[in-house]
Amino acid sequence: MPDFSLTEEQSSLREMARKFARTEMAPKAAECDRTPRFPEEVYRKAWELGLMNLNVPAEYGGSGLSALDQCLIVEELAYGCAGMTTSIIANCLALEPILLGGTEEQKRRFLPPFCAEYHLASFCLTEPAGGSDAGAISTRAKRHGDGYRLTGEKCFITNAPHASLYTVFATVDPELRHKGISAFVVPRSAPGVTPGKDEEKMGHRASSTSTVRFEEVEVPPSDRLGAEGDGFPIAMRTLDQTRTPIGALATGIAQAALDHAAAYSLKRHTFGKPISEHQAIQVKLADMATRVQASRLLTWSAAARIDRGEPGTLDSSIAKTFASDAAFAVADDAIQIHGGYGYMKEYPVEKLLRDAKLTQIYEGSNEIQRIVIARELLKRYA
């Protein structure tokens, strides 16, 4: 990794994801964005090819990829369509708490079904009253017999209307703040679980997002992940793992924007020459390429750190924040280079801006990331 070159194996994984993105995802991206439509046939095919449960180890039937390999794949997929990618990688997010907090018995029970058949799972942390302050969640886990009853509402949950399993964060006592939170595995079929209607979104419209209501949902103690009160660290460690791939997802959007803009600049003529020969356009393209490259290298280096087993919080926050801000800026420049056509839905670049926006918000907003970065940073000076 220090020489930043990929192994043949990594190149072939990347090649495979690239082919899938360009032949299966990209041709449907505009239609799924406009309608909007949740292209289940694309997700099934992604599952069939092993592109879905990337983080599940081979012993449970998954691909068991390193963080870096996951990033290579996610970047390519996002180049095809960021919204579809969000739905494809949502299983990684939802199953990670089981990988991190589950017992061997729980892993054997919950994970193999996802690798043996196409199923979706959702990660349920955010609530209507607030996402950033995860310690303040109010979904209650009331002790009942030796198990629990869950009551409350989650919102903005990716794939929720289509999922068969939820990993849910709930508190035994809101007064305890983050110390009261536990993580539970809840099947969609449990009485009292009701996903809401699909939200109308600005971007990532091929993905599906909704609320989930829990009404006195019975959860046996065998479906709690970790000890009571372990929920908050499980959620934070999960996001430490999944944040880097969001950097890769943003990089894929930015690369697509750069490719569209560069190709357009060679074809579009003003004042008797291609606009690529105007220096103002060249400066934009150069800045865009620089941001794309920096995003990619930051995500690779954060992923490599995680793969070495070192703490990844700081690096993954830096990578996610930089790459998502870069994706937004690069998509913005791509529209500018397209002029009026860039503003039209007929061209692909305005979608990239709408898609890039989400990467600055979800999996920990960039404001929260900057708090994390500063806190980790200042520890080193204290």
Place this chain on the structure above:
Amino acid sequence: MRIVVFVKPVPEAETRLRPSADGARLDTDGVKWVLSGYDESAIEQALLLKEANAGSEVRAVTYGPSPRSEEVLRACLALGCTSAGWVEAPADLPPDVRLKVRALRQAAVRWPADLYLLGQQSLDTESGLLPLALAMALGVPGANGALDLAFDAARNELSFERSSEAGVEEWRLPSPSVIGLKQAKNDPRSAKLQNILKSRKMPIDRIPAVELPAAPEVTGNANRFRFELPPPRTGARLIEYAAPDEAAEKLVRVLREEAKVFP
């Protein structure tokens, strides 16, 4: 059923092609090599036969230089081939079909099969000679342009269709035979991620170039001496217009007066 599929790496469709400095061949620097479309079909066909005939083996074989040969063989293994064979060749192999026949014949002797399958032609040179030339060299029946192969184990017979302007033919050939395939029933499948990872650890059996019989004498006219890219397309013209009927009028005028497609 034992199947050997001969495959050839060809430049990926998006590759920018350039002639080499001596003008005789393709400059292979920076070219990405992939299975050709007909070869993908041949692999798909072999895998379909394998699935229909329990206990079958599919070996992918290529004749060519490193590293493109290993790359396409790994791709075949990732798709589901059970083994791979590589007949090594120098990078500057003259494009003489007899050299290829010699090498593939050696592979066919090393790895006997019920069916030797190829794409009907390669996508780069498109000569389409190899299936029948190889059949002659092996002294077995051969056919080219086959569609949708089936194997009848009891009768030890391969059956397929061929279609031409004249109509559809149905063929039966005894096994072993050499068959050039036009198309399988299915579109070629994609490799699964797990199989890509597994294929990286599978062995590739090699036949070193020195084990091949002496090369036939290469005569001048069997050697390609010039390679040129097709000329860039010209002659496209944009018709400028303000309203659609003006465009139609201008187009009709060009078609009538310049292209003379109608009187």
